[in-house]
Amino acid sequence: MSVKFVTSVQSVKSVKSVQSVKQAPWGKTPLSKTLAHAVVAVLPLLLAAVDSRAAGRTMADVLAASKPSDWRPLDPENTVYMDLPRGRVVIELAPEFAPKHAANIRALARGKYFDGLAIMRSQDNYVVQWGDPDGKKPVGAAHKTLAAEFTRPASGLKFTALPDPDTYAAQTGFVAGFPAARDSAQGSAWLVHCYGMVGAGRDNDVNSGGGAELYVVTGNAPRQLDRNITLVGRVVQGMDILSTMPRGRGAMGFYEKPDERTPITHVRLAADVPDAERAQLEVLKTDTQTFTDLVESRRNRQDEWYKVPAGRIDVCNVPLPVRKAQP
Amino acid sequence: MSVKFVTSVQSVKSVKSVQSVKQAPWGKTPLSKTLAHAVVAVLPLLLAAVDSRAAGRTMADVLAASKPSDWRPLDPENTVYMDLPRGRVVIELAPEFAPKHAANIRALARGKYFDGLAIMRSQDNYVVQWGDPDGKKPVGAAHKTLAAEFTRPASGLKFTALPDPDTYAAQTGFVAGFPAARDSAQGSAWLVHCYGMVGAGRDNDVNSGGGAELYVVTGNAPRQLDRNITLVGRVVQGMDILSTMPRGRGAMGFYEKPDERTPITHVRLAADVPDAERAQLEVLKTDTQTFTDLVESRRNRQDEWYKVPAGRIDVCNVPLPVRKAQP
Secondary structure, three states: OOOOEEOOOOEEOOOOEOOOOOOOOOOOOOHHHHHHHOEEEEEOOOOOOOOOOOOOOOHHHHHHOOOHHHEEEOOHHHEEEEEEOOEEEEEEEOOOOOHHHHHHHHHHHHOOOOOOOEEEEEOOOOEEEEEOOOOOOOOOOOOOOOOOOOOEEOOOOOEEEOOOOOOOOOEEEEEOOEEEEEEOOOOEEEEOOOOOEEEEOEOOOOOOOOOOOEEEEOOOOOHHHOOOOEEEEEEEEOHHHHHOOOOOOOHHHEOOOHHHOEEOOEEEEHHHOOHHHOOOEEEEOOOOHHHHHHHHHHHOOOOOOOOOOOOOOOHHHOOEEEEEOOO | OOOOEEOOOOEEOOOOEOOOOOOOOOOOOOHHHHHHHOEEEOOOOOOOOOOOOOOOOOHHHHHHOOOHHHEEEOOHHHEEEEEEOOEEEEEEEOOOOOHHHHHHHHHHHHOOOOOOOEEEEEOOOOEEEEEOOOOOOOOOOOOOOOOOOOOEEOOOOOOEEOOOOOOOOOEEEEEOOEEEEEEOOOOEEEEOOOOOEEEEOEOOOHHHOOOOOEEEEOOOOOHHHOOOOEEEEEEEEOHHHHHOOOOOOOHHHEOOOHHHOEEOOEEEEHHHOOHHHOOOEEEEOOOOHHHHHHHHHHHOOOOOOOOOOOOOOOHHHOOOOEEEOOO
């Protein structure tokens, strides 16, 4: 009750926090520019801590020292916008892991398949799911179902491995900005179910998915789903819209009444949207020294609040920074 | 699009799911009784799958075969009700791990400290936090701050260990219904930050918490907080109310405007509430064979939907069943 935090954005008075952090200073720029350039979404933590100790670097330090070449813009051919009444959700597709599903989702978006459909499921600590509640809308030039893309060969991937043990997989790490796992013995790799990951719903038949129904993880990483369903990408902006959807009261969190569903205004591929209407976002490349430094800053937290740094990190607790594109 | 699910509760038509499950049959009772007795909250999954294979048992099988003695009612002296405009949140305190904090929260509730205060923070994929936004309300007979209760001796605890490796701790498991970890070398044990766990916010000083400001985990398990802050219990009902709080736009998810906060109607100890107004809940004991069987049913999922059972489970992915008290 006694410590006051002074931040550059707002005054947060006299509150105890889970984490006693200050607003991260993104370089020594004027406030307006700082805000314009600020990281707009970092999973799983929005804001980084300020290092007040000499030794070690915080995530804020690491990001402040990043080079422009550490970042890449989202590829418009692999970026999907889902516009909802409360705002836009930006999804990056993962064609290295699910090329057929990515192509199909492109075709579905171009055919305006999702427009007017709905978010029809919100199960607490699990997933939010959207698609056609009636299952009758034609998919046009897209495929209704596709062969599963649960895993792929590990070879040919630029895999940034984490040093720490994982409960579920032999090794975890990152590929092209996505959380992933691999098994050297089997020679296979796969995307993993972290918060914000997007997948293609299926029935009991493994080849019954395809992307016409999608889900996003909104709870603790349901890693038991790994290798059982096709992950197609991740939400890079707008998780706050999806994660706060009222939970459905029906089985598995489905809404019981049609008017409880959230209508989907439309889904578009970024490449099909005029440049001025695109979300201008960059993501931190995960095959850079900056990202490796960021992981280390999170394995051993340096801000004064932490007394027992974990010394380890779970693949789903590593932030994947996103920021507004630099002019 | 082609497979229809027939459930005993509702008709979910023609939808593909992340998990193709049916309504779990809680014994062969009439529907109305089944619903009345249904497990009302299971973290992290609300509904269990129906086993359609002969081999192995699903969670539904295990729970249906449970004995009355496998369950215990919530202790009114360790149960806190937080009544919000949208409903009641039920929190079970963990006096084995945080006895001083539990006693202080009892004193705060009895002194009506929280009444009229507010939920003032909601950070996506992290925590929701409540307390006194102004930090000025007297705590009455309670303590303003307490010595940290981050860990305790491992001896003297009935620890049901999980067989699987954990990224953060030497061993994880459950004590008296709470997810926990222990380190035999150090002889210490602690509660772990899973979804739904409740803790006492603090400033940089480890002894600056006490329970007048509390937080609940609403995202992927932030295990880096383990042993850095005092966990005091867990939410056994009402997570859907807390987890869908609109995210705050300020630093760390604090609401920027007072009217964005959710007012706390009141917080009461169950023991101080007339019996008729109490939430009649039972939780599955975690030191029973039934719980061990449940863990196994989740380590190797038996329902037809799963093709590659994980064979392992993370401590934060084990459901902790709660049901209405049996008459």
